[in-house]
Amino acid sequence: MSIGLVIRLLVLALLVVFLVSPETFAFLFEPLAKNNQPVIYNQGSLLDLTLNHLLIVLIATTLATAVAVGLAILVTRPFGAEFLPLSRSLANVGQTFPPVAVLALAVPMLGFGTAPTLVALFLYGLLPIFENTLTGLTGLPPSVTEAARGMGMTGSQRLIRVELPLALPVILAGVRLSTVISLATATIGSTVAARTLGEVIIAGLLSSNTAFVLQGGLIVGALAVLIYDGLSAIERALTRRTGQGARANA
Amino acid sequence: MIDIQELTKVYGQTTVVDKVSLTVEAGDVCAIVGTSGSGKTTLLRMINRLVEPTSGKVLIDGQDTRSVPAHELRRRIGYAIQGHGLFPHRTVGQNIGTVPHLLGWDAARISARVDELLDLFQLDPAQFRDRMPNELSGGQQQRVGVARALAAEPNILLMDEPFGALDPVIRAKAQEDLLAIQKRFNTTIVLVTHDMEEAIHLGSRIAVMDGGKLLQYATPQDILANPATDFVAELIGGDRPFRLLSLARVASLVQPGEAKGAPIQASASLREAYAECLWSGRDALPVSDNGQLIGQVSRADLARAAARPS
Ligand SMILES: Nc1ncnc2c1ncn2[C@@H]1O[C@H](COP(=O)(O)OP(=O)(O)OP(=O)(O)O)[C@@H](O)[C@H]1O
Ligand SMILES: [Mg+2]
Numbered sequence: 001m002s003i004g005l006v007i008r009l010l011v012l013a014l015l016v017v018f019l020v021s022p023e024t025f026a027f028l029f030e031p032l033a034k035n036n037q038p039v040i041y042n043q044g045s046l047l048d049l050t051l052n053h054l055l056i057v058l059i060a061t062t063l064a065t066a067v068a069v070g071l072a073i074l075v076t077r078p079f080g081a082e083f084l085p086l087s088r089s090l091a092n093v094g095q096t097f098p099p100v101a102v103l104a105l106a107v108p109m110l111g112f113g114t115a116p117t118l119v120a121l122f123l124y125g126l127l128p129i130f131e132n133t134l135t136g137l138t139g140l141p142p143s144v145t146e147a148a149r150g151m152g153m154t155g156s157q158r159l160i161r162v163e164l165p166l167a168l169p170v171i172l173a174g175v176r177l178s179t180v181i182s183l184a185t186a187t188i189g190s191t192v193a194a195r196t197l198g199e200v201i202i203a204g205l206l207s208s209n210t211a212f213v214l215q216g217g218l219i220v221g222a223l224a225v226l227i228y229d230g231l232s233a234i235e236r237a238l239t240r241r242t243g244q245g246a247r248a249n250a
Numbered sequence: 251m252i253d254i255q256e257l258t259k260v261y262g263q264t265t266v267v268d269k270v271s272l273t274v275e276a277g278d279v280c281a282i283v284g285t286s287g288s289g290k291t292t293l294l295r296m297i298n299r300l301v302e303p304t305s306g307k308v309l310i311d312g313q314d315t316r317s318v319p320a321h322e323l324r325r326r327i328g329y330a331i332q333g334h335g336l337f338p339h340r341t342v343g344q345n346i347g348t349v350p351h352l353l354g355w356d357a358a359r360i361s362a363r364v365d366e367l368l369d370l371f372q373l374d375p376a377q378f379r380d381r382m383p384n385e386l387s388g389g390q391q392q393r394v395g396v397a398r399a400l401a402a403e404p405n406i407l408l409m410d411e412p413f414g415a416l417d418p419v420i421r422a423k424a425q426e427d428l429l430a431i432q433k434r435f436n437t438t439i440v441l442v443t444h445d446m447e448e449a450i451h452l453g454s455r456i457a458v459m460d461g462g463k464l465l466q467y468a469t470p471q472d473i474l475a476n477p478a479t480d481f482v483a484e485l486i487g488g489d490r491p492f493r494l495l496s497l498a499r500v501a502s503l504v505q506p507g508e509a510k511g512a513p514i515q516a517s518a519s520l521r522e523a524y525a526e527c528l529w530s531g532r533d534a535l536p537v538s539d540n541g542q543l544i545g546q547v548s549r550a551d552l553a554r555a556a557a558r559p560s
Contacts, residue, residue: 147335149300150408151348151398152324165339242339243382 008229015222019047022215029211037209041200041216050219053196056189057182060118064125065175072133073159088134095127099185107192117189117196124185125178132174136167169239176231183224187216251276252297252406252438257306259292259462266292268462269306274455276311276405277436279429281453283446283485288459290442294408297440298327310406325349328407328437332414334395336383342368342394343379349402367397371427389420396428400437407432409441413448425452446485450474450493458482470497475559491556495521500537500547503555509534509546516544524552 018025022040033039074080075087099120106116140163148162164171190198197216204212252274259267267289274280282290295301297308299320308315315323336345344351346367347360355363365375371393383391392412399407412428413421429452432439443449449456450470458465458473458481466478474494477483486493500523501516513536514523526535527549534548 141335141338143331143333143335144337146300146331147329147337147395150298150324150329150331150335152321152326152352153348154321157352162337166337243384 008226011222012226015219015226019050019219022046029214032211032214033209037207037211039211041203041212043203044195044199046200046215046219049195049197049199050223053183053186053220054223056114056117056186056194056196057121057179060121060182060186061125061175061179064122064178065129067122068126068129068174069133069171072130072137076134076137077155084134087130091127091130094123097123099124099188100191103188103192112193114189114194116192117186117194120189121182121185125182128177128181129171129174132177133167133171136170137163139170140166166242169235169242172231172235172238176228176235179231180224180228183220183227187220251309251311252280252440253309253312254293254297255307255309257293257296257308258304259289259296259301260304266462267296267303270459270462270464271306272457272464272467274438274440276438279432279439279441279452279454280457281449281455282440282442282457282459283444283449284459285485286444289462290444290459291410293459294410294440294442297406297408298324298329300324325352325402326404326406328399328402328404330396330399330407330409330412332411334383334391336391336395336398338383341380341382342373342386345383345394346398346401348398353402363401367401370431371397389416389424392416392420392424393427396424400431400435403435405438407437407439409439411442411444414443428452446487447493450497458485471559490558492521492524494559495519495524495552495556498555501539503547503551504537504545505548505551507534507546508543509536509548511535513538513543514547515539520552520555523547524549524556527552 026039029039071087075084102120102123103116106119110116110119144162144166145158148158153161186194186196187198187201189196190202197220200216200219201213204210204214204216254270254272254274257267257270258265270289270293272280282293284290292301296303297315299315310327336342337348340348343361343364346364350360350363364379368375368378373390373393378386378390378394383394386394392415396409396412399409413424416424425448428439431437439452441449441452443452450473453470455467455469456473457467458478460481466473466482468476468478471494473482474486474490474497477486496519498520499516500514500518500520503520503523504516509532511530511532514526516537516539523535527533532549534546536543537545537547
């Protein structure tokens with residue numbers, strides 16, 4: 001077992017213990033809480049908030065993956081090729097919108113709560129996945145796609161048996177990026193009353209309680225690192241399994 | 251039989267293949283040679299419709315290739331390319347089984363065929379079947395590429411510089427293997443190369459292309475003896491006599507009589523025999539066939555065979 005893995009498992013264990021029984025760590029945060037402020041977040045269960053946070057990210061990223069991969073497949077088919085430049089610039093424009101602006105625009109339409117946050121995360125998650133899927137599907141070695149055509153595979157057979165499997169590690173890298181961005185962005189969702197870990201941070205800011213801010217931040221940070229790492233590991237395994245070691249490292 | 255009629259491909263303003271007509275008889279090996287950019291690959295790819303012709307047509311055994319869907323056509327035609335194009339995420343066995351799988355063969359038949367082909371290309375099935383392509387040497391990858399092209403027992407095999415990336419020794423070996431397999435299954439082969447030596451060695455007929463046009467289509471002997479244009483002559487290069495010698499076997503010049511020294515095989519090329527005469531300073535070599543002395547071949551006869559045919 002490598003040192004890296006031990007550290008990751010340790011972080012995971014600490015996170016779980018903290019979420020289940022935050023009081024255990026009260027002594028750590030004590031110095032940060034001024035004049036009798038509560039040391040540990042007390043306006044709801046940290047575990048519930050974390051699970052809700054993760055659920056929102058999971059739903060948004062899953063939807064974004066489905067839509068972005070689907071779009072990228074469409075615009076790399078012969079009949080969709082003319083939409084390729086358009087879809088690329090659309091996705092780029094989407095990314096230049098700050099998430100707060102998306103939230104602000106979505107609230108009048110969807111009201112307060114989880115819905116506008118989901119929309120913002122979904123829109124925000126599209127671009128990295130779309131870009132990476134495009135890169136994966138268009139950057140395949142020409143001799144391989146040529147061979148697939150020459151063997152007599154139909155368009156969908158080429159997509160399913162050759163193009164997608166070979167592009168998978170690159171697509172997954174996009175999903176990883178998107179997930180991590182969403183994890184961070186979801187905290188902003190609590191400004192429009194979505195139940196995410198942002199609540200903890202905002203509660204801390206409102207009452208000048210650094211302990212709260214730190215607790216919210218640490219949980220989000222630990223989640224991001226663990227998920228990023230986990231997805232990276234899956235990617236590496238996939239890359240090896242698809243015999244593309246050299247290509248992925250290039 | 252492949253019947254190519256007035257085949258033309260135009261990209262924008264450029265005519266890349268210009269009204270090429272030629273017929274490849276069943277069991278022939280047609281070698282297409284020409285300089286880079288002369289349209290060889292484009293011509294080849296129009297046969298299995300990887301490139302759709304601008305005009306003209308291709309008949310295979312009398313049937314217009316446009317009368318079947320392109321992917322079905324391609325499953326009937328073997329296709330091997332430079333850089334092999336093996337699927338990096340599939341094992342050697344899965345790669346070879348690609349077309350049989352597409353054709354819906356059952357698993358047992360596919361795996362038997364895979365092992366048969368691996369044997370044929372001198373790759374031990376037990377050892378190689380489950381390897382990934384990146385675990386093979388370049389020469390092995392190339393053999394697997396050709397094995398994959400042959401998997402569904404096609405009558406026709408198209409090859410685009412299949413040996414281009416191989417070193418000379420492996421290349422010569424790969425050429426011998428190909429010829430042996432071609433003889434055994436009587437496969438019709440159309441092979442693109444820019445190496446005249448390879449074309450003469452492998453081709454039963456050679457098509458010389460330049461600027462999209464077919465300059466000459468003839469047997470190697472014919473091309474060597476009567477190049478149609480200066481360009482063809484230039485492509486053949488200066489060592490025409492030796493290329494001529496390399497085309498015929500010692501058996502064709504055997505005379506009764508005896509000669510001194512080590513014998514040469516009747517199956518050796520005249521070129522090898524001539525080289526041996528020069529090297530050992532002999533005027534004649536004994537000729538043996540299956541270990542039996544069958545006569546002798548003389549240096550004078552060899553030299554005559556190398557002279558310009560009249
Ligand atoms: N899809 C395409 N679009 C435009 N031009 C093309 C296309 N494919 C090939 N060409 C052009 O057609 C000409 C012939 O190309 P082709 O690949 O058939 O040459 P080749 O004889 O195989 O050359 P090489 O020996 O370098 O492989 C070249 O000038 C090339 O630039
Ligand atoms: Mg070419």
